[in-house]
Amino acid sequence: xxxxxxxxxxxxxxxxxxxxxxxxxxxxxxxxxxxxxxxxxxxxxxxxxxxxxxxxxxxxxxxxxxxxxxxxxxxxxxxxxxxxxxxxxxxxxxxxxxxxxxxxxxxxxxxxx
Ligand code: SF4
Numbered sequence: 001x002x003x004x005x006x007x008x009x010x011x012x013x014x015x016x017x018x019x020x021x022x023x024x025x026x027x028x029x030x031x032x033x034x035x036x037x038x039x040x041x042x043x044x045x046x047x048x049x050x051x052x053x054x055x056x057x058x059x060x061x062x063x064x065x066x067x068x069x070x071x072x073x074x075x076x077x078x079x080x081x082x083x084x085x086x087x088x089x090x091x092x093x094x095x096x097x098x099x100x101x102x103x104x105x106x107x108x109x110x111x112x113x
Contacts, residue, residue, distance in 0.1 A: 005038040008064025009112065010057050010098075011075035012088055013048035019083055021046055024075050024112045033113045034073055044069050049078070054094040061098045065106055072102065073109040080111055 007028050011021060024046070026032070031039040044067045050056025061072050074095065081087035088094070099108050 004040055004042040005035075006044045006068045006070055007035070007038075007041045008044055008061065008067070008069035008072045009046045009075055010061060010064075010072065010078070011046070011048055012077040013051045015075070015077035015083075016048055019077065021075065024073075027113045028073070034109050034111050035071075038071065041071070049088075049094065052090065054088065054090040055097075057094050058097050058101050061102050061108075065102050069106070071107045071109060072098065073112050076111045076113050078110075082113075 009024050009028065011024070025043065028035050028041045028043050031041060035041050045064045047060045047064065050060060064072055076082040078088045078091050095108060095110065102108070
């Protein structure tokens with residue numbers, strides 16, 4: 001398929017110790033769940049928030065946009081606390097700061113699956 005939507009994923013740095021992001025990759029590349037509106041997507045980058053309190057997620061999101069992402073998704077570890085039920089306490093602030101930095105033309109999804 002030509003012109004796949006380019007996706008950047010931001011995940012919780014702490015969850016990195018217990019999750020390699022397999023399901024995020026699967027749902028994005030197959031166009032499922034959070035990506036159902038976009039069809040099969042191309043992942044241009046998969047980064048962490050940089051650790052609490054998540055400030056480093058802002059320049060990292062910009063970096064993903066520079067690499068062509070038109071949709072940025074927070075991995076489900078951030079707002080949903082997947083897989084251990086520990087939601088990021090900084091999620092809303094991080095989401096707002098990133099959206100402000102990347103502008104409204106870039107979609108910022110709050111979950112992946
Ligand atoms: S700021 Fe949130 S997403 Fe980032 S490491 Fe801390 S708990 Fe995880």
